Amino acid sequence: MNNAEKPSKLDPTSRALLVAGLLVFAAGQYLAFKAPPDVQQGYLIRILYVHVAAAWVAYLAFFVAMTYAVLYLWKQNPAYDRLSAASAEIGLVFMLLTLFGGMMWARPTWGVFWTWEPRLTTSAILTAFYVGYFLLRHAIEDPEFRAKAAAAAAILGVVNIPINYMSVYWWRSIHQTATIDIINRKTHMDASMLVAMLVNLLATTLFYIAFLRIKGAIAARLAEREEWDG
Amino acid sequence: MKTKYLIGFLIIIAAIAYLAFGGLGNSLVYYVLPSEYAENPARYEGKRIRLGGLVKEGSIRFDPRTLELEFVVTDGVVEIPVRHEGTPPELFKDNQGVVVEGRFDGKVFKGENLLIKHSETYQAPPTGGYTPDEVHRLIEEAK
Structure with a gap:
């Protein structure tokens, strides 16, 4: 319990990222509340600004988890395994936020909290996959075997993302298709709404990078201590 | 392990x-489209399915006392009368995309659950806000 060395504080870059994230998030929320209501659903559209931002970070985090998993298998450096796990963990938290925000939005607009339509079903599979990822990590005690199995799972998990993203185009769904339509290069929203959405996306991305750095540093410290204790 | x-x-x-x-x-x-149902009605008879399409303009009949809701779902080819019990969701209106969960009872589709399918397009109201007249009309409609 009594560490001779005092644990160091946040590194300056992480702190700067957190502060920047908070400022941009405040600006994003201000813009979201200033943005006009939607002609169809009124002020309910405000859920979009956090829902899309959370979903974006979940996708990004799972993709980064895969990238670090590939790096681990290539270089065999335990740091990459820790960063892969850290990114997957943040991704899972943001995925759960996406599901929660989505349910809050679905009830007043669609009429139900949940329905087994393609986007929601593939989201449930995606979420369950990363819950399984952490159970797998906890189930294996040998660090090297754990890292390799987790890397394989993190690479496999990314397959879920294009399926989840494209589900609204491939199959009949109740979930609306993307408002920023990358496929047809069109944006279906008022400029002021779009700006508010993009600022919120930037804010959550800054949070994500800061969280990943902090989580990675904590994991490195824990690994160091484990080695110390034998 | x-x-x-x-x-x-x-x-x-x-x-x-x-x-x-x-x-x-x-x-x-x-969901099943009305024209898909019309191709092979026997396949869906008595089964719990989801029927998807647009609410036909002017077809909505709602009795606030008995909560009986009747409307027609169309895909532009085939029209199917739907009977549902309950207050319609806020976004329910003419030409709105809907998905109705329920089953066929003869020619009529008996809805158990009414879902709204809204589009991915978000726009501010034309004037940038509701005019007092519009607000008044919305309040009247909600009564």
Whole structure:
């Protein structure tokens, strides 16, 4: 319990990222509340600004988890395994936020909290996959075997993302298709709404990078201590 | 191997397999269009299905006292009368995309659950806000 060395504080870059994230998030929320209501659903559209931002970070985090998993298998450096796990963990938290925000939005607009339509079903599979990822990590005690199995799972998990993203185009769904339509290069929203959405996306991305750095540093410290204790 | 995590892991694998092969298979054809029903009505008779389409303009009849809601779902080719009990959702109106869960009772579709399918387009109201007249009309409609 009594560490001779005092644990160091946040590194300056992480702190700067957190502060920047908070400022941009405040600006994003201000813009979201200033943005006009939607002609169809009124002020309910405000859920979009956090829902899309959370979903974006979940996708990004799972993709980064895969990238670090590939790096681990290539270089065999335990740091990459820790960063892969850290990114997957943040991704899972943001995925759960996406599901929660989505349910809050679905009830007043669609009429139900949940329905087994393609986007929601593939989201449930995606979420369950990363819950399984952490159970797998906890189930294996040998660090090297754990890292390799987790890397394989993190690479496999990314397959879920294009399926989840494209589900609204491939199959009949109740979930609306993307408002920023990358496929047809069109944006279906008022400029002021779009700006508010993009600022919120930037804010959550800054949070994500800061969280990943902090989580990675904590994991490195824990690994160091484990080695110390034998 | 830590057994309890391994058991949890296997449960998750089973859940994913169930969702992927059972759940996804069912949700791939999330709703049936009226013209698809018309091609082969016998296939859907008595079965619990989802019927998807647009609310035909001027077809909505709602009795606030009995909560009986009647409207016509169309895909531009075939029209199907729907009977549903309950207050319609806020976004329910003419030409709105809907998905109705329920079953066919003869020619009429008996809805048990009414879902709204709204578009991915978000626009401010034309004037940048509701005019007092519009607000008044909305209040009247909500009564």
